[in-house]
Amino acid sequence: MLILAGTIPVQGLPLLAGPGNLTPDGLLIDGHLLDQNRGTAAMMTTVAVVCQKYGLPAPLCVTAGDTGKRDGSSKVYAYLTERLSELNPQVIAFHYIMPDIRRNNQLVKAIKQLKRKPLLIADAGSMYVAKAGGHAPYYDIFTPDMGELAFLADEKADHPAYTRGFIWHMNGEASELVQRAYHWKNAADILFVKGTTDYICRGGQILKSISEPSIPELEAIGGTGDTITGILAALAYRGTDLIEACLIAARANREAGRLARPTPATQVKRIIEHIPQALTLAEKWLIESQIEPLGIIPDYIQKSTTVAEEQATIH
Amino acid sequence: MKGFLNKIFDKVDSCVRKNNSVGENDGAGSGQEASDGPGADKSNLQQQAARGLLIFANTTEVIRAEEILKSTGYQIRVVSPPAQYRTGCDLAIDFPLVEQVGIIRCLKEEKIVPIDVLPLSAERLEPLRLCRITDFGDYLMVKAANMKITLHKLTWKIVNISGGGCPDVPYLAAEMIGKRLPEAPHPKKLGYTLCAYSLSVAYEEALRIMEGQRC
Numbered sequence: 001m002l003i004l005a006g007t008i009p010v011q012g013l014p015l016l017a018g019p020g021n022l023t024p025d026g027l028l029i030d031g032h033l034l035d036q037n038r039g040t041a042a043m044m045t046t047v048a049v050v051c052q053k054y055g056l057p058a059p060l061c062v063t064a065g066d067t068g069k070r071d072g073s074s075k076v077y078a079y080l081t082e083r084l085s086e087l088n089p090q091v092i093a094f095h096y097i098m099p100d101i102r103r104n105n106q107l108v109k110a111i112k113q114l115k116r117k118p119l120l121i122a123d124a125g126s127m128y129v130a131k132a133g134g135h136a137p138y139y140d141i142f143t144p145d146m147g148e149l150a151f152l153a154d155e156k157a158d159h160p161a162y163t164r165g166f167i168w169h170m171n172g173e174a175s176e177l178v179q180r181a182y183h184w185k186n187a188a189d190i191l192f193v194k195g196t197t198d199y200i201c202r203g204g205q206i207l208k209s210i211s212e213p214s215i216p217e218l219e220a221i222g223g224t225g226d227t228i229t230g231i232l233a234a235l236a237y238r239g240t241d242l243i244e245a246c247l248i249a250a251r252a253n254r255e256a257g258r259l260a261r262p263t264p265a266t267q268v269k270r271i272i273e274h275i276p277q278a279l280t281l282a283e284k285w286l287i288e289s290q291i292e293p294l295g296i297i298p299d300y301i302q303k304s305t306t307v308a309e310e311q312a313t314i315h
Numbered sequence: 316m317k318g319f320l321n322k323i324f325d326k327v328d329s330c331v332r333k334n335n336s337v338g339e340n341d342g343a344g345s346g347q348e349a350s351d352g353p354g355a356d357k358s359n360l361q362q363q364a365a366r367g368l369l370i371f372a373n374t375t376e377v378i379r380a381e382e383i384l385k386s387t388g389y390q391i392r393v394v395s396p397p398a399q400y401r402t403g404c405d406l407a408i409d410f411p412l413v414e415q416v417g418i419i420r421c422l423k424e425e426k427i428v429p430i431d432v433l434p435l436s437a438e439r440l441e442p443l444r445l446c447r448i449t450d451f452g453d454y455l456m457v458k459a460a461n462m463k464i465t466l467h468k469l470t471w472k473i474v475n476i477s478g479g480g481c482p483d484v485p486y487l488a489a490e491m492i493g494k495r496l497p498e499a500p501h502p503k504k505l506g507y508t509l510c511a512y513s514l515s516v517a518y519e520e521a522l523r524i525m526e527g528q529r530c
Contacts, residue, residue: 009485098481
C-alpha cells in the first residue's frame with residue numbers, strides 16, 4: 001500500500017481516508033472532489049496519474065482541511081498514528097502539514113513499531129518537522145528546493161524562515177549545502193534537491209545532476225515541486241531503484257513542463273496533464289543515457305499486493 | 316484587584332519552579348548553546364526546537380496574552396524569559412514558533428504587542444528578510460526564504476505562488492493569485508505560520524519594486 005498524507009486548504013473539510021481516484025473534474029477521495037491545483041492535492045493527483053499509467057493500485061489518501069489553524073493537521077497525525085499498524089504500508093509520502101514535533105514524534109514511534117519499516121518520503125511541512133524533531137536520517141527521501149536545502153544545512157534553524165543569511169546566500173553552492181545537511185544529520189538517506197538543476201544526493205555527495213530540458217518557468221509555478229514528489233512516490237511504490245526513480249522523476253517533470261509550454265503564469269494542472277507522456281520520454285532517456293542503477297531497491301518489491309487486497313485494507 | 320494580583324503571584328511561583336527545574340529542560344530555557352556538533356546533546360536541542368518566546372513589557376500583558384491565546388486554542392505556556400530580558404521575576408510566553416504570524420495577529424487584535432519574539436534555538440536568530448529577484452521578461456519572481464511570488468510586470472497581477480510547506484500556503488495562494496498586488500490580501504492578514512511570514516517578506520519586496528523603491 002502507498003499512503004499519501006497531507007492537508008488541503010479547505011476550511012472545515014473533514015478527515016478523508018480513501019483511495020485517490022481520478023475524475024475529469026479533479027481527485028475524488030472518500031466522496032469529496034478536490035481541486036488538484038497545488039500543494040497536497042497536486043501531489044496526490046500526480047501519484048494517481050502515475051499509478052493509473054502503470055496499473056498500480058490507487059494510493060490511500062489521508063487528508064483534512066487546514067488553512068493554517070492546525071486543526072486538519074492534527075487529524076491527519078492522529079489517524080496515521082492510530083491506524084498505521086493495520087494499514088501496514090510499503091511507502092508513505094508526507095506532505096503539507098503543520099510542523100508539530102510532539103505529534104510527529106508519536107507518528108515516528110508508531111512507524112518504528114511496524115513489523116516492516118515503510119519507505120518514508122517527506123516534502124514541505126512534513127520535511128520541516130522531521131528535521132526539527134531530529135528524525136531526518138530515519139526518512140528515506142526528502143525533496144527540498146534550494147531554499148529548503150539551506151534550511152536543512154543550517155543546524156540552528158527550526159524553520160526555513162529562520163535560516164541564517166550566510167547559509168541562504170550559499171544558494172549557488174549546492175554541494176556545500178548538501179554536505180552541511182548530511183554532516184548535521186539533517187538529511188534523509190536520499191536528498192532530491194529541486195531547482196534550476198536538480199541534484200540527487202546520498203551520503204553527503206551529489207550523485208547525479210539533471211538540468212535538461214531546461215524550463216526556468218517551472219520554478220515560478222506553484223505545485224511543480226509537488227509533482228516531483230508525487231512521481232517519485234509512485235515510482236518507489238512500483239519498486240523502481242530509488243536513484244533511478246529520482247532520475248526519472250526529475251526528467252519527467254521537466255519533460256511535462258516542456259510539453260505544456262508554460263509561462264510563469266501557467267498553473268500546475270496543465271503540467272500534470274502531460275505527466276504520462278513525459279514519463280515515457282523520461283524512461284526512454286534513461287535507457288539511452290545508460291545510467292547504471294545503484295541497486296537501492298526497497299525490500300517490499302517481492303511482496304506485491306493485489307488491488308483487491310489493498311481496497312479491502314482501506315475499508 | 317486582589318484576585319488579579321494573586322494571579323500574578325501564582326505565575327511568579329510558577330516562574331520560580333521552572334527556574335529550579337532547568338536541568339529537566341522542558342523547552343522553557345533561556346536559549347543556551349545546546350549543541351557543538353552533530354548528534355551532540357541533540358535531544359536537548361530538539362526539546363527546544365521549533366518553539367519561540369514572546370517577550371512583553373510587563374507581567375500584566377503576559378497574563379492577558381496567555382488568556383487570549385489559550386482561549387483561541389494555541390498551545391502556549393508562561394515561562395521565565397532569557398537572562399538578558401529579566402528585570403526581576405519576569406514572565407514570557409513559550410509558543411510554537413511556526414504559528415508566529417497567527418499568534419502575533421491574534422494579540423494585535425486585542426491591542427497587545429510583544430516587545431520581542433525570540434526563537435528558542437541554540438542562539439538568537441532573526442527571521443530571514445533577504446530576497447532574490449528573477450526576471451522572466453514579462454514576469455518577475457520574488458523569492459524570500461522558501462517562498463516565491465510571481466507577478467506580471469505590466470499589470471502587477473499575482474500569477475503564481477510557490478514553495479513553502481505549512482498548510483496556509485496553498486490557502487494563501489488560492490486567495491492571492493489572480494489579484495493585483497495592491498489589492499491582494501497581505502499574507503500576514505490571512506496566514507498563521509512562518510511560511511506566511513516569508514511570503515509577506517516577498518510580497519512587501521514586490522510592492523517596493525512596483526512603487527519604484529527597490530531596496
